[in-house]
Amino acid sequence: MPGPPEDGEPIPFVPADLMSPGSSELEIVADIWSADAHMAREHARQAAAIAELARRRSVERDADFGARGGPGHDSRAVRQPVLADVSDDFVTELAVIRNCSEAEASKLAVESLLLTTTLAAVWSELFVGRLTVRKARILVDLLGDASDAVAAAVLARVLPGAEDCAPARLGDRVRYHLYQVDSEAKERRRREAERRADVHVERTADGLGRLVIEGPLPMVYAARDAIGRYGRWMRAEGDRRPMGLLRSTMALDLILRPWDTSRPPVTAHLYIHAALPALRANAPSGAAPAELDGALVSAVQCRELLESLDELALPPLPAGGSVSVAVDDPVSGETVAVATRAELRRAAGCGPGLSPPPTTSSYEPSAAQRRLVTVRDRRCRVPGCGRRAERCDIDHGHPYADGGTTACENLCCLCRRHHRIKTFARGWSFTLLEDGRLVVRTPSGVSRTTRPPGWFHEPEPDPPWLEELAPPDPLQL
Secondary structure, eight states, X not given: OOOOOOTTOOOOOOHHHXXXXXXXXXXXHHHHHHHHHHHHHHHHHHHHHHHHHHHHTBGGGGGGGOOOOOXXXXXXXXXXXXXXXXXXXXXXXXXXXXXXXXXXXXXXXHHHHHHTTTTHHHHHHHHTTSSOHXXXXXXXHHHTTSOHHHHXXXXXXXXXXXGGSOHXXXXXXXXXXXXXXXXXXXXXXXXXXXXXXXXXXXXOSTTOEEEEEOOOHHHHHHHHHHHHHHHHHHHHTTOOSOHHHXXXXXXXXXXXXXXXXXXXXXOOEEEEXXXXXXXXXXXOTTOOOEEETTEEEOHHHHHHHHHHHHHSSSOSSSTTOEEEEEEEOTTTOOEEEEEEHHHHHHHHTTSOOOOOOOOBSSSSOOHHHHHHHHHHHOBOSSTTOOOBGGGSEEEESSOGGGTOOBSGGGEEEEOHXXXXXXXXXXXXXXXXXXXXXXXXXXXXXXXXXXXXXXOOSOOOOOOHHHHHHSOOOGGGO
């Protein structure tokens, strides 16, 4: 028989290793049920662990640590009520622990606290395997903002038959009883959903994206119908492109209104990350892709964009808009300079070329340093944070007051929330290494390392002094 796989080697799937060839189909079905029950129990155990850590991160725990800094312009106005008694940095800590986004960590923290308090009956059913994780989350979503009395009354009616109820049917049953017990619940949930409505972008196929506009359902249906009518008019006028493409084109034109010169133009500043070899006219077809606002575009698309902008004897974007190129090292992926098209042309001529901004003696970074660091980091450097760099603070890795220099290699982007955590929160450690890595260590002893997006060189080993400065890692005990 083959020996165990080496470290890092994938474990091959061999059905005979999991069950004997003579297993009946009923035994296979039983394994499926067992796996569902096991996942439900482990989810309940995780919720209990998260809730316990949240209780240890109470607001009172930090009361004796002094001022934590006022809320920044990027702080959320309203926190989840269930998190009101939990330290403000707990969601960030949970995101670092799980290596996930803060949005996911916040949702999981709220869910865990609800399952172990108001919805403890749901946690019990989850732990014994009578509820799947999906069904439990339906109950949390619909009853999370209900009072203890309302939640208990609804659960008493729906839990007895929940095990044999399909998820969609369970959701309908919960809504039916919830709106009976709490007549204002439906309207309250609608108003809250409208308050959270927003516009966001989802990536789809390569080079495409989906613009999602949330709003009251009647208005959404009316907008879709109007866009469809405009698409049919385009078809009637002889445009033979697919109807879906006609609707998409018309919807974007209705928003951007390229024909309307009566309104002030909207400016935009686009930064394209590309290695210099990819910008050459004779670059091979397999050249490394460039990056536009976090999305990969091919080197061919990048060159076509620059060429099309050069062909226009006008500014690339209206009223102050611009397209700049972040020049990345082709080996390490490190951003070494940011230049406009005009600066690229001068550097390609008899100029001195492109180089990083020099170190300054002042505390405030220069405009050139701010531009490079913002474009280099793209986002807040804390693991799990997606806040855009232009809305972040430029922070000194080694404090300026302690001899840290105002140089690009000692600067990184931190959103105001994480800047406050670094400065005021108890037990956190932020270390910016010389090779660009930021090491973030939580009060619970978990460390995560980030580097600017696009940097793909192999990381250097941690310096020996890093662990000496940090508290013992409880996960290693």
